Amino acid sequence: MSNGTMKAVRFHEYGGLEKLVVEEVARPTPKPTEVLIRMKSAGVNPADWKFRAGYMKAFAPIPLPWTSGLDGAGIIEAVGAEVKGLRPGQAVFGIITGSYAEYAVAGAGDVVPKPDHLSFDQAAAIPVGALTAWQAIVEDAQVRSGQRVLVLGAAGGVGLFGVQFARDRGARVTGTASAENLAYVRSIGAEEALDYRSPALAGKLVDFDVVFDTVGGETLEAAWKMVKRGGHLLSVAGMVDAKQGESLGINAKYTGRAATLHLPRIAELLQAKKVAPRVGKLFPLSDARKAQELSQTGHGGGRIVLHIAD
Ligand SMILES: NC(=O)c1ccc[n+]([C@@H]2O[C@H](COP(=O)([O-])OP(=O)(O)OC[C@H]3O[C@@H](n4cnc5c(N)ncnc54)[C@H](OP(=O)(O)O)[C@@H]3O)[C@@H](O)[C@H]2O)c1
Numbered sequence: 001m002s003n004g005t006m007k008a009v010r011f012h013e014y015g016g017l018e019k020l021v022v023e024e025v026a027r028p029t030p031k032p033t034e035v036l037i038r039m040k041s042a043g044v045n046p047a048d049w050k051f052r053a054g055y056m057k058a059f060a061p062i063p064l065p066w067t068s069g070l071d072g073a074g075i076i077e078a079v080g081a082e083v084k085g086l087r088p089g090q091a092v093f094g095i096i097t098g099s100y101a102e103y104a105v106a107g108a109g110d111v112v113p114k115p116d117h118l119s120f121d122q123a124a125a126i127p128v129g130a131l132t133a134w135q136a137i138v139e140d141a142q143v144r145s146g147q148r149v150l151v152l153g154a155a156g157g158v159g160l161f162g163v164q165f166a167r168d169r170g171a172r173v174t175g176t177a178s179a180e181n182l183a184y185v186r187s188i189g190a191e192e193a194l195d196y197r198s199p200a201l202a203g204k205l206v207d208f209d210v211v212f213d214t215v216g217g218e219t220l221e222a223a224w225k226m227v228k229r230g231g232h233l234l235s236v237a238g239m240v241d242a243k244q245g246e247s248l249g250i251n252a253k254y255t256g257r258a259a260t261l262h263l264p265r266i267a268e269l270l271q272a273k274k275v276a277p278r279v280g281k282l283f284p285l286s287d288a289r290k291a292q293e294l295s296q297t298g299h300g301g302g303r304i305v306l307h308i309a310d
Contacts, residue, residue, distance in 0.1 A: 008101035009288040009292070011185050012065045017289045020068065024301030026101045032080040034105045037092065040120035042072035042099035044283075044304035045128045045157065045192075050291040068288065071127035073120040085198030093123035095260050095297040100288055100306060110260040114269045125157070125277035125303035126259060130266045131235050132160035133212070135258035137169070141210040141232040141251075145170030150205060150226055153214035154190060155181035157280075157303035158236060162212045164275040174205070178299070213237060215280070225249065278302030 006027045011019040030036045048068045073093035079086055082141045086092070086108055094111030098104045114123045137143050149166040153159040154175025156213035166173045167189030167206035175190040178197065178238050194201055196219070205226045213220045216237030225232045231247040235238065236255055245252025282293040285308045294306055 003213045006102035007066045007285060008098070009069075009285060010065045010067045011052050014052065014057065014064075016053070017049075017293055018226070019052060020265060020279065020289050020292065022288070024029045025067075030078060030080045030105045030215040032079045032082040033087055033108055035076050035083060035092075035108055035111065037072075037074040037096060037104050037106060037111070038077045039074040039096070039099060039104055039308045040310075041074070041124035041308055042069045042096075042101075042130060042285075042306040043102070043124045043126070043127075043157070044071055044266075044288075044291045044295050044300070044306060046295055047128070047296075049296050052292065061174075067098035067101050067104070067308075069101070069104070070095060070290075071124065072096045072099035072104070072306075072308075073114055073123035076103075077103065079186050080108070087112070091120070091123075093120075094127050094263055094282060096127075098125075099114075101283065102285075110263075112200075112263045112267045115267060118270065118272075118277070119283060119309055121279050121305045122143075122277050125279045126161075126266070126270070127231065129157035129261070129277075129303055130161045130275075131258045131262060132158045132237055133165055134257065134262050134266060135159065136212050136234040136236065136255050137162055137165040138208070138262075140234055140253060140255050141212070143169045143171050143210055147171045147209040149173050149210045149212065150208040151175045151190070151212045151214070152196070152219050153237075154185045154193065154224060155278075155302070156214050156298075157300065158277055159212070159214045160185075160188060160302065162214065163190050165269075166210070166212075168178055168269060168274050174208070176205075181301070183194055188276070210234070215230055224250070224252075227252075256307075280304045284308075 092111040127193040155177035182193040213235035
């Protein structure tokens with residue numbers, strides 16, 4: 001199937017923001033097990049600029065030129081011959097590689113129908129963040145009712161789902177964020193929201209059953225003291241020494257995004273309004289550089305989203 005051209009945001013070599021260019025390229029063609037999606041919105045994840053900068057090339061090599069973007073939402077334009085259960089015209093969201101473009105292909109199992117009450121921009125703010133939090137809170141820690149869960153970086157694109165999944169499972173949640181995001185963190189179910197810049201925080205955060213770190217660096221180092229013996233320390237933002245965990249009696253692990261087979265369950269929670277995304281700032285596709293520049297600050301105010309088409 002040859003279906004004309006489209007605008008896509010790509011980079012031809014690793015480097016700074018200036019490497020991102022909007023180009024007119026051929027629309028992709030879905031394989032038999034894939035769908036072609038007319039993109040409405042794309043999530044802007046920290047991984048996008050890390051890929052562009054070349055930080056991931058050792059363990060996740062990509063062919064260049066590369067179209068940025070890992071997730072998003074749009075309308076199915078065409079389905080491959082073997083695809084069942086999805087049809088052209090359906091609104092979907094999910095893991096869509098190369099989502100910074102007017103069209104992208106995705107595995108049929110990597111997208112699910114978009115809940116009607118969510119806009120495309122809201123749906124695009126979900127997949128990577130929600131699947132990553134799902135892996136830590138639901139799959140790895142198997143958070144249970146009554147447990148105390150600490151989410152470090154609770155207002156971020158991953159952390160905000162960590163808070164909501166833990167709360168939905170009946171845990172008592174504490175979240176850290178900057179002062180301007182504390183009210184938001186409480187609004188999504190945290191009993192306690194604490195300013196990570198406050199000097200009063202040191203020594204206050206102890207005895208958690210589960211600590212979910214989305215910040216890394218010094219925050220992750222300090223997190224070891226916050227977990228109780230037998231508890232879980234899970235980070236998606238920094239390497240974790242499992243041996244150190246063994247010696248302390250802590251289940252410590254670097255973890256990552258869950259498989260897309262968990263997307264339908266996440267969609268159910270969204271549909272039931274038990275969890276909700278938070279769109280940070282919106283940018284047009286042509287401003288992808290500005291969007292990644294904001295993402296690089298680590299203070300996107302939720303998930304930054306590229307609004308591709310109305
Ligand atoms: N391993 C994986 O598979 C995987 C998957 C997804 C993401 N990640 C990684 O996880 C990290 C978070 O991703 P994200 O999408 O949630 O990023 P994000 O949307 O940019 O959020 C980062 C959050 O961190 C908060 N923050 C910054 N410094 C903090 C500190 N010292 N203490 C507590 N919170 C702090 C910010 O809060 P304020 O704005 O309130 O300051 C912001 O809400 C990134 O490093 C990303 O690459 C890994």
